[in-house]
Amino acid sequence: MEEIWLFSLMIFLMILAVQSQLKTGFYSSSCPNVEAIVRSTVESYYNKDPTIAPGLLRLHFHDCFVQGCDGSVLIAGSSAEQNSLANTGLRGFEVIEDAKSQLEAKCPGVVSCADILALAARDAVDLSDGPSWSVPTGRRDGRISLSSQASNLPSPLDSISVQRKKFADKGLDDHDLVTLVGAHTIGQTECRFFSYRLYNFTTTGNSDPTINQDFLFQLQALCPNKGNGLRKVSLDTDSPAKFDVSFFKNVRDGNAVLESDQRLWGDPNTQSVVQSYAGNIRGLLGLRFDYEFRKAMIKLGNVEVKTGTQGEIRKVCSKVN
Structure with missing residues (x-):
């Protein structure tokens, strides 16, 4: 027990050292x-x-x-x-x-x-x-x-368990996972990264059953079968240019574009976070998302940073000195 306690203390002190x-x-x-x-x-x-x-x-x-x-x-x-x-x-x-x-x-x-x-x-x-x-x-x-x-790196094909491990490996928990994925409220993707959900989800010609049927038709119109796979689609089709909680409402309602995003609703732990952001009172819960996103971004920005004499200060960002 003493060895475990000392190990935990060392990790805690290392985190404090980075933050300082x-x-x-x-x-x-x-x-x-x-x-x-x-x-x-x-x-x-x-x-x-x-x-x-x-x-x-x-x-x-x-x-x-x-x-x-x-x-x-x-x-x-x-x-x-x-x-x-x-x-x-x-x-x-x-x-x-x-x-x-x-x-x-x-x-x-x-x-x-x-x-x-x-x-x-x-x-x-x-x-x-x-x-x-x-x-x-x-x-x-x-x-x-x-x-x-x-x-x-996280992939649109990742299950919740895979997403969870990838984030946990960086010191980020389920709450951070859902909050940071919320950045998709202003993101875009290409048809080729999700069209399999629309036409051949289980290689038998069917669609992903977790997609809302009305939304399925919208996506099929945007990304026809064997159409232009490079066409860009907003990950939040309701308010694609505005950073808000609309993305979480889409996940709740089966209107997520990426499979990995929609899977957030299928796991009890991540679903509870999605629901807390989606809610019914847009203004109040939108502010809460804003607050949590700030915290998650600061936490992300601390991941395995190099400080002091580590690394270098590049003169040009595209190449090492």
């Missing part, structure tokens, strides 16, 4: 305008194309799940993370590079690409009528980026 190394205002002296520069850059791209918001949010999420939140997903190369199948469709790289270029001109060698990505994800949510939060900074950039290590 990341702090809000980390660049207050070394690069005081960092947040303003990142915000103005994200906003300029968002004003031209609001769909960049979910792109930046996904980019940060996918970064944190491989090698931790160290900007490794930004590194280019034939064998790098961004070229894995799980990272198909990642976008927003040019936004991060633009902000990095401006920051290098103001504060050379100071601000990490990993921190820029975390700040950009926050700003993307805020610009989409979602919550804002103070982002703890002080991350360092990783030097390793391998597509082979991206196999632990």
Whole structure:
């Protein structure tokens, strides 16, 4: 029992150590305008194309799940993370590079690409009528980026048990899982990632029985059998550009686009979280989701970060120094 207690204490102290190394205002002296520069850059791209918001949010999420939140997903190369199948469709790289270029001109060698990505994800949510939060900074950039290590990224095909393990491996629980998946309220996907649910769910020509019948017809109209698999469909068809609780209502009502999202309703633990966000009183529960999403994003942003003398501060986000 004493050994177990000592082990638990060591883990707790390690978590505290990471959290103490990341702090809000980390660049207050070394690069005081960092947040303003990142915000103005994200906003300029968002004003031209609001769909960049979910792109930046996904980019940060996918970064944190491989090698931790160290900007490794930004590194280019034939064998790098961004070229894995799980990272198909990642976008927003040019936004991060633009902000990095401006920051290098103001504060050379100071601000990490990993921190820029975390700040950009926050700003993307805020610009989409979602919550804002103070982002703890002080991350360092990783030097390793391998597509082979991206196999632990969540997939649209994942069962709840698989989703749960992937999140748990990063220190995230069921509540974090559902809350972070709620980011799909502003996301998009392509027909090819879910059309099997519409026409050949069990390879016998039937549809996924968990899809609401009216919604099934809508999806079939958007994604005809043997049609254009690259056509984009909003993951929240009710309010695709607004960060709200509509996504959770869709899951509750059988109107989720991805199989992995709909499965959140089939498990008692995740269903209770979905229900708490979906509810019936949109305003009150929407605020609650905003509050929980802030907490979950800060927790995600702490996953396996590199600080102090670990890693480096990249001069260009797409390649190591």
